[in-house]
Structure formats: C-alpha cells, structure tokens
Amino acid sequence: MEKTQNNRAWLLVLPVLVVVAFSAVIPLMTVVNYSVNDTFGNNAFFWAGLEWFDEMVHSRRLHEALGRQALFSAIILAIEVPLGIFVALNMPKKGFWSSLVLVLMALPLLIPFNVVGTIWQIFGRTDIGLLGHTLKALGLDYNYTNDPLDAWITVIVMDVWHWTSLVALLCYAGLQSIPQAYYQAARIDQASRWAVFRHIELPKMKGVLLIAVLLRFMDSFMIYTEPFVVTGGGPGNSTTFLSIDLVKMAVGQFDLGPAAAFSIMYFLVILLVSWVFYTVMTNIDRSQSDIPEAM
Amino acid sequence: MRVKPSALVMVLYLLFLLIPIYWLVNMSLKTNAEITGTFSLYPHNLTLRNYRVILTDPSWYMGYVNSIIYVVMNTVISIAVALPAAYAFSRYSFMGDKHLFFWLLTNRMSPPAVFALPFFQLYSSVGLFDTHIAVALAHCLFNVPLAVWILEGFMRGVPKEIDETAYIDGYSFPRFFVKIFMPLIASGIGVAAFFCFMFSWVELLLSRTLTSVNAKPIAATMTRTVSASGMDWGVLAAAGVLTIIPGALVIWFVRNYIAKGFALGRV
Numbered sequence: 001m002e003k004t005q006n007n008r009a010w011l012l013v014l015p016v017l018v019v020v021a022f023s024a025v026i027p028l029m030t031v032v033n034y035s036v037n038d039t040f041g042n043n044a045f046f047w048a049g050l051e052w053f054d055e056m057v058h059s060r061r062l063h064e065a066l067g068r069q070a071l072f073s074a075i076i077l078a079i080e081v082p083l084g085i086f087v088a089l090n091m092p093k094k095g096f097w098s099s100l101v102l103v104l105m106a107l108p109l110l111i112p113f114n115v116v117g118t119i120w121q122i123f124g125r126t127d128i129g130l131l132g133h134t135l136k137a138l139g140l141d142y143n144y145t146n147d148p149l150d151a152w153i154t155v156i157v158m159d160v161w162h163w164t165s166l167v168a169l170l171c172y173a174g175l176q177s178i179p180q181a182y183y184q185a186a187r188i189d190q191a192s193r194w195a196v197f198r199h200i201e202l203p204k205m206k207g208v209l210l211i212a213v214l215l216r217f218m219d220s221f222m223i224y225t226e227p228f229v230v231t232g233g234g235p236g237n238s239t240t241f242l243s244i245d246l247v248k249m250a251v252g253q254f255d256l257g258p259a260a261a262f263s264i265m266y267f268l269v270i271l272l273v274s275w276v277f278y279t280v281m282t283n284i285d286r287s288q289s290d291i292p293e294a295m
Numbered sequence: 296m297r298v299k300p301s302a303l304v305m306v307l308y309l310l311f312l313l314i315p316i317y318w319l320v321n322m323s324l325k326t327n328a329e330i331t332g333t334f335s336l337y338p339h340n341l342t343l344r345n346y347r348v349i350l351t352d353p354s355w356y357m358g359y360v361n362s363i364i365y366v367v368m369n370t371v372i373s374i375a376v377a378l379p380a381a382y383a384f385s386r387y388s389f390m391g392d393k394h395l396f397f398w399l400l401t402n403r404m405s406p407p408a409v410f411a412l413p414f415f416q417l418y419s420s421v422g423l424f425d426t427h428i429a430v431a432l433a434h435c436l437f438n439v440p441l442a443v444w445i446l447e448g449f450m451r452g453v454p455k456e457i458d459e460t461a462y463i464d465g466y467s468f469p470r471f472f473v474k475i476f477m478p479l480i481a482s483g484i485g486v487a488a489f490f491c492f493m494f495s496w497v498e499l500l501l502s503r504t505l506t507s508v509n510a511k512p513i514a515a516t517m518t519r520t521v522s523a524s525g526m527d528w529g530v531l532a533a534a535g536v537l538t539i540i541p542g543a544l545v546i547w548f549v550r551n552y553i554a555k556g557f558a559l560g561r562v
Binding site: 003005006007009013015016023024026028030086087091092102105107108109110111112113114115119122123130133161165166169170173212215218222244250256259266271273278 | 336432
C-alpha cells in the first residue's frame with residue numbers, strides 16, 4: 001500500500017513511546033550506569049570504566065554459560081525444525097480434524113512456563129512420574145537430578161515438547177498458501193513426493209521457516225523458567241544457561257557491575273539477531289507484495 | 296481399514312504432546328497417598344480434594360486473582376496504546392518510522408533476565424513494588440511491541456480508500472477510528488488481546504521479581520510450594536491444571552491465528 005508522508009503520525013505513536021520508555025529505556029539506562037560503576041553499597045558509586053566488561057569478557061563462568069547456551073540452542077533447532085516440518089506436512093488440510101489438531105497442538109504453547117517445568121519435573125521423576133517410572137522399569141538408569149546427561153535430555157525433550165508445535169504451525173500456515181494447481185501440475189509431471197517437497201513446498205515455506213528458526217533461536221537463547229523449575233540449573237552448573245546465570249549473579253549475589261556488563265553484552269547479541277530477523281521479515285513482506293497473486 | 300501414514304504420524308505426535316498433560320491432570324485427581332504409595336495410570340480413588348484446597352485457601356486462590364488483575368491491566372494498556380501507533384505505522388510514512396519499528400522489535404526480543412534487576416529498583420524507587428500495575432507495566436516491555444506488530448498486520452489488510460471516504464463524509468479522526476475502523480479490524484484486536492493475555496499469563500521471571508505478597512502471581516505461589524520440604528504433589532498438579540484452563544478455553548476461537556500471533560502478525 002502506498003503510504004502518505006506525514007510527520008504528525010508521531011503523535012499517534014507517542015503513547016507507545018511513553019510506555020516503552022518507562023518499561024525499557026529507563027531500566028536499560030540503569031543497566032548501562034551500573035556497568036561502568038563500582039559500588040560498596042549505600043548508593044555510592046565510583047567510576048570503573050570498562051573494568052567490568054574486561055572482567056566479563058575473560059570470565060570462564062560466562063564462557064561456559066555461553067557455550068552451554070549455544071549448544072542448547074543448536075540442539076533444539078536441529079530437532080525442532082525438521083520435526084516441525086515433518087509434522088506440518090502430515091497435518092490434515094481442512095475440516096473438523098484440522099481444527100481439532102490445531103487446537104491440541106497449540107495447547108503446550110499456552111501453558112505458563114513454570115507449569116511446563118512442573119509438568120516435566122513430575123513426569124520425569126522415577127517415583128511418581130510416568131516417564132521416569134517407565135524408564136526405570138525398562139532397566140535404564142535415569143535420574144535428572146543427579147546425572148548431567150539425563151538433565152540435559154530432560155530439558156531438551158521438554159523444549160521439543162513445548163515449542164515444536166510452533167514451528168509446525170508456522171510451516172502449516174506456509175503450506176496452506178500453496179495453490180492446488182501446483183500439486184496438480186506436479187501430478188501431471190509425475191513428480192515424486194520428494195520432488196514435490198523440494199521444489200514446491202520447501203520454497204513456499206522458506207519465509208515462514210526463517211521466521212520460525214529466528215523465533216526459536218531468540219526464545220531459546222533467553223530461556224529461563226523451564227530449566228530453572230526442572231533442574232534449578234543443576235546438577236552442578238550443567239544446565240545453567242545464560243539467563244539463569246545472569247539472574248543468579250544480579251539478584252542472587254547482587255554483583256551489580258559484572259551483571260550489568262553481562263546484560264549489555266547479552267543484549268547486544270540479541271540486538272544483532274533482531275536486526276537479522278527484521279531484515280528477513282521486511283524482505284519477505286516486500287517479495288510477497290512484488291509477486292502478483294497466483295490465479 | 297487402511298490407516299493413512301499421515302494420520303499415524305499425527306496420532307503419535309499428539310500422544311507425545313498430550314501424555315504429559317494427562318499425567319498432570321491424573322495426579323491432580325489423586326490423593327497424595329496414592330501418588331506416592333502406588334503407581335497407577337488413572338486415579339483409583341477419584342478425589343477433588345486438591346482443587347478444594349486451592350479454591351478455599353486465600354494464599355492459593357489470591358494468586359489467580361492477582362495474576363488475572365495484572366494480566367487484564369496489561370492487555371488493556373497494551374491494546375490502548377498500540378492501536379493508534381499501529382494505525383500510524385500502517386498508513387503513514389514519517390521520519391524514523393523504520394527505526395522505531397525495529398526498536399520496538401528489539402524490546403520483544405530482549406531477555407527478561409536483563410531487565411529483572413533494573414525493574415526491581417525502578418519500581419521500588421517510585422513506590423510501585425508489589426503492586427499489580429508494576430507487573431502490568433513491566434509486561435508492556437514485550438506486549439506493546441507485539442500488539443503493535445499484530446495490529447499493524449491486520450490494519451494493512453484494510454484498504455485505504457475506506458479512510459479517505461470517511462474523511463470526505465466529514466468524520467473526524469477519533470470518530471472514524473472508533474465507529475468505522477475498529478469494527479473492521481475487530482478480529483485483529485481480539486487476536487492481539489489474546490496474545491497479550493497469554494504472554495503476560497505465562498511469564499514468571501518479571502512477575503516474581505516485582506512482587507512479594509500483595510500482588511504475588513500464581514506462578515510464584517507454585518514455585519514456593521516446589522521448594523517447600525513437605526511436597527504436596529496433588530495440590531501442585533491441581534494448581535498447574537488450573538493455569539492451563541484460561542488458554543484452553545479461548546484457543547478454539549483463535550485457532551486460525553495462532554501462527555500469526557507467534558510470528559508477530561507476519562504470516
């Protein structure tokens with residue numbers, strides 16, 4: 001749509017600016033302030049320059065948390081994206097069943113994060129949980145509170161359970177936009193199932209798939225509540241991801257300076273990914289409006 | 296009867312999704328003796344005691360009341376400020392609009408953990424700590440950008456000619472907006488409100504950090520019970536089931552918009 005040039009539109013945006021300024025800009029400024037100051041309490045601050053940043057960049061604790069975080073995000077993306085595509089391809093296309101499947105699939109997405117944690121905490125317990133009990137009955141030595149590997153598996157399966165539906169629903173939305181004529185043409189050409197997927201469905205899903213990957217990356221990168229409820233970051237530090245570590249540092253130990261420097265670097269990473277996300281989205285919008293509607 | 300492979304895949308996937316939820320419901324209907332004593336796939340002694348505990352004990356049910364109060368406040372604030380802004384983004388180009396739109400997105404993407412401590416200090420210093428409005432405002436951090444993005448997506452679908460005709464007919468902007476434009480995007484407002492409600496409802500970190508007693512959300516009440524030594528599994532499960540209900544009730548009406556809402560209105 002052709003937009004009118006009108007700088008008075010700023011007036012319409014003003015309420016949003018005021019609210020977001022209060023809920024984002026002011027807190028962020030506080031973080032910046034802490035990150036360059038040292039304090040011994042009583043609101044007395046001393047200029048510390050980039051000392052905290054220097055300390056954090058070389059902090060082994062941060063490197064380890066970052067490593068765990070990157071590994072976690074990589075694993076869940078590697079599982080959720082192919083699984084989500086696979087599920088989307090198998091979803092019923094229309095009618096009552098499609099509605100029912102949509103609703104059931106969306107259910108995990110709407111459960112409070114801590115309840116997701118609670119569900120898996122209970123589910124995985126060997127004494128009262130179905131999963132833990134079954135695994136024990138099968139003779140497997142499974143205990144997510146003691147064994148780091150089991151804790152990781154539990155947290156990953158939980159995330160797959162929680163978010164694969166999102167990937168699937170996005171892909172499904174992309175698939176729904178493919179005109180039937182494409183499939184008919186493919187049938188006339190006697191294209192194989194794989195060829196249909198590779199040359200019709202995948203290109204059509206490219207846009208939504210990018211959105212799905214970026215959303216899952218961002219959200220998994222700042223995951224906090226679910227692993228916190230299930231494992232509390234343990235055993236040891238084995239499931240302490242970036243957000244958990246940050247909250248430990250800021251609210252638990254009250255190390256304001258290092259935590260603030262940590263926050264800012266964390267935020268910059270997110271900012272960079274957001275920028276990629278935004279560029280991708282606007283490019284998709286543009287390419288969609290360039291292509292004339294298919295028949 | 297021949298079974299279609301795609302149906303089989305869906306049945307398996309849905310089982311994977313539903314069994315953990317079933318287990319929670321199952322536990323919420325058992326007595327604690329049955330939970331810890333015997334291992335049963337369904338409640339042998341069906342009991343509603345766990346629900347009764349929650350619905351009669353103020354320290355439990357006030358958690359739900361608090362959550363609902365701040366979630367509704369947040370939804371109203373988010374939609375109210377997002378409506379004009381989304382209209383501006385969908386209709387006009389103005390200085391810095393692209394940068395502003397991007398900046399809003401970064402707020403949706405920022406980790407709540409980064410904001411937990413500064414929020415705590417900010418709201419304590421202005422005397423809003425442990426109030427509902429504090430949590431409602433804090434959740435605006437991610438809900439206002441979300442509402443703007445979703446509403447903008449819906450508004451772009453309304454042809455501009457409608458605005459122009461209304462202005463020619465002598466409608467003022469506020470009257471046009473309320474009388475003509477808002478009914479046209481009613482479904483969009485509904486979807487945006489639903490997602491604001493949901494994202495505020497599921498968030499724990501900020502709401503827990505900003506409250507202690509008076510505005511304590513149900514999510515925080517539950518974590519307190521988890522850390523207590525004498526574990527009341529049945530009540531914990533019942534509390535969990537009750538938090539799932541609001542989403543499960545509304546989801547049928549927004550089923551075709553779920554992907555849209557999570558993708559910030561871009562699908």
